[in-house]
Amino acid sequence: MSRHRLIFAGSGGQGVITAAIILAEAAVLFEGQNAVQSQSYGAAARGGISRSDVIISDAPIHFPKVNQPNTLICLTQEAYNKFNSVIRPGGILITDTHYVSLDTRAEARIYHLPLYTSVMQEIGKPVVFNICVLGALQAITGLVRLDSLHQILKKRIPSRFLDINERALQLGAELGKNTEVQTH
Amino acid sequence: MTQRTEFIQGNEVCVNAALYAGLDFFAGYPITPSSEIAETMAKQLPRIGGKFLQMEDEISSICSIIGASLTGHKVMTATSGPGFSLMQETLGFAVMAEIPCVIVDVQRGGPSTGLPTHGSQGDVYQARWGTHGDHAIIALTASNHQDLFSMTVEAFNMAETYRTPVILLMDEITGHTREPVNLPEQGEIPIIGRLRTSVPEGVDYHPYLPREDGRLPMSDFGGKHRYNVTGLYHDMWGFPTTDPNVIHGLIHHLMDKIENHAHEITRYREYYLDDAHTVLISYGCSARTALHVVNSRRRRGEKLGLLELQSLWPFPAELVRAKCAHAHYILVVEMNMGQVVHEVKKAVHEPERVYLANRVDGEFITPTDVRGIMRLIHGRGV
Numbered sequence: 001m002s003r004h005r006l007i008f009a010g011s012g013g014q015g016v017i018t019a020a021i022i023l024a025e026a027a028v029l030f031e032g033q034n035a036v037q038s039q040s041y042g043a044a045a046r047g048g049i050s051r052s053d054v055i056i057s058d059a060p061i062h063f064p065k066v067n068q069p070n071t072l073i074c075l076t077q078e079a080y081n082k083f084n085s086v087i088r089p090g091g092i093l094i095t096d097t098h099y100v101s102l103d104t105r106a107e108a109r110i111y112h113l114p115l116y117t118s119v120m121q122e123i124g125k126p127v128v129f130n131i132c133v134l135g136a137l138q139a140i141t142g143l144v145r146l147d148s149l150h151q152i153l154k155k156r157i158p159s160r161f162l163d164i165n166e167r168a169l170q171l172g173a174e175l176g177k178n179t180e181v182q183t184h
Numbered sequence: 185m186t187q188r189t190e191f192i193q194g195n196e197v198c199v200n201a202a203l204y205a206g207l208d209f210f211a212g213y214p215i216t217p218s219s220e221i222a223e224t225m226a227k228q229l230p231r232i233g234g235k236f237l238q239m240e241d242e243i244s245s246i247c248s249i250i251g252a253s254l255t256g257h258k259v260m261t262a263t264s265g266p267g268f269s270l271m272q273e274t275l276g277f278a279v280m281a282e283i284p285c286v287i288v289d290v291q292r293g294g295p296s297t298g299l300p301t302h303g304s305q306g307d308v309y310q311a312r313w314g315t316h317g318d319h320a321i322i323a324l325t326a327s328n329h330q331d332l333f334s335m336t337v338e339a340f341n342m343a344e345t346y347r348t349p350v351i352l353l354m355d356e357i358t359g360h361t362r363e364p365v366n367l368p369e370q371g372e373i374p375i376i377g378r379l380r381t382s383v384p385e386g387v388d389y390h391p392y393l394p395r396e397d398g399r400l401p402m403s404d405f406g407g408k409h410r411y412n413v414t415g416l417y418h419d420m421w422g423f424p425t426t427d428p429n430v431i432h433g434l435i436h437h438l439m440d441k442i443e444n445h446a447h448e449i450t451r452y453r454e455y456y457l458d459d460a461h462t463v464l465i466s467y468g469c470s471a472r473t474a475l476h477v478v479n480s481r482r483r484r485g486e487k488l489g490l491l492e493l494q495s496l497w498p499f500p501a502e503l504v505r506a507k508c509a510h511a512h513y514i515l516v517v518e519m520n521m522g523q524v525v526h527e528v529k530k531a532v533h534e535p536e537r538v539y540l541a542n543r544v545d546g547e548f549i550t551p552t553d554v555r556g557i558m559r560l561i562h563g564r565g566v
Contacts, residue, residue: 021191021362024362025362028189028364029189035191035364037191038360039360062328062472062475063473063551064361064548065550
């Protein structure tokens with residue numbers, strides 16, 4: 001039985017929950033996997049810590065929340081400070097160089113990537129930052145195929161925005177692929 | 185059999201299932217964590233020729249669906265605790281006037297406005313006794329999306345069968361969590377339609393005269409027959425009465441039509457109960473945690489089992505008594521200060537063996553919480 005637990009954490013409005021949904025939906029619809037996605041909401045729609053949990057497994061999933069993630073994605077300093085200690089030892093931590101400075105040493109394989117900066121340089125639209133993160137996550141973990149994520153983008157995203165999302169996904173995948181693991 | 189797999193929220197599953205069951209009228213007022221039900225319904229219902237009404241509040245929402253049901257529609261409204269509170273008076277009217285309708289309560293932390301974005305199971309007793317006066321009620325629940333689909337369809341079926349409001353108790357966790365669900369083809373799950381009278385137009389029709397089997401055929405209000413609908417005690421034409429015999433007959437009819445069919449209404453799932461020394465009893469989101477604990481302990485050879493209740497009212501006391509007959513102890517897992525645990529204590533032979541595993545701080549009860557309480561029961565500390 002393989003089971004992978006992820007926490008996506010960032011700030012409300014960054015699209016962390018959307019990214020989590022796309023990953024989980026891709027696993028279910030195009031990879032024949034089982035997945036559960038849940039989220040914790042505050043009362044506000046913007047700002048504050050936004051968190052989504054995803055479990056991907058080939059077996060039934062009953063308890064839907066994640067305590068110790070195999071992969072932790074932190075897109076703000078606040079999210080990083082709050083969650084970096086819960087990562088499973090030897091797990092994967094993905095952070096963004098623009099939003100997060102690494103100041104504590106987690107026992108993890110750390111991918112500290114210039115995702116936001118690259119999105120702004122190459123595409124110029126911050127709204128696709130979350131999709132770039134998803135591309136990097138795909139390249140690093142191989143949890144789903146890149147094509148499965150493409151299929152979900154096609155399904156969920158209006159055609160006039162599809163191009164920039166696909167470019168962001170590809171950009172993230174390249175950044176994830178070409179980055180050596182930093183071991184602290 | 186071709187099924188369509190979707191990866192959607194529980195709230196969206198509820199909408200899909202309601203439409204599958206034949207819902208064609210929805211009135212509601214959005215409230216977290218139920219809002220996606222109204223939102224999705226507003227998109228989908230007009231496409232199939234149904235009516236979606238956003239009302240000014242929850243009182244008018246339930247009044248609308250009752251009116252629409254009387255005219256022959258399959259109806260539902262959805263809300264959360266604060267809105268469910270506002271609906272209680274009219275819920276009683278629907279009980280008294282015997283109007284089929286489905287009321288979804290996606291539970292959040294209470295009392296009052298409480299915790300809008302966090303899960304709870306604090307409305308179990310409100311579903312039973314929220315409206316005043318002696319009455320019987322049906323309340324269903326589910327822990328996963330596949331069961332939520334079938335329980336939603338069952339809610340509509342039972343509303344028609346017993347001519348009664350049926351409450352579907354969801355919670356923030358099942359409502360907002362996304363997981364796969366197989367949407368069945370039409371015909372895979374039986375649908376019970378409105379039982380209409382065969383009395384022809386112009387012939388005296390008795391809206392409140394039960395048939396031999398206890399069911400009451402309806403006539404679409406404003407259609408072929410003139411009759412009265414009231415929240416007062418009424419005779420077989422629906423007109424108010426203070427005749428003690430009629431009153432006695434009506435209150436017994438309202439109770440008996442549900443309580444005497446408890447065995448037909450009861451819905452549950454069971455896991456490893458045959459040789460279980462420890463029986464966990466749970467429902468809704470908490471049953472997910474309970475099942476996680478039972479599965480992991482079984483892998484270690486410990487004799488745990490789970491009885492997952494999917495119908496909470498009428499309370500399946502006989503079922504609980506039978507399934508717990510050989511249990512060394514019984515642990516009720518729920519996210520409130522103890523509601524179903526009291527019903528379990530009443531149902532079993534030795535109530536002192538019944539314990540509560542709960543969590544009420546807004547966080548979803550975890551396997552660690554349940555295991556900690558089991559350690560305490562065994563005298564092993566935390």
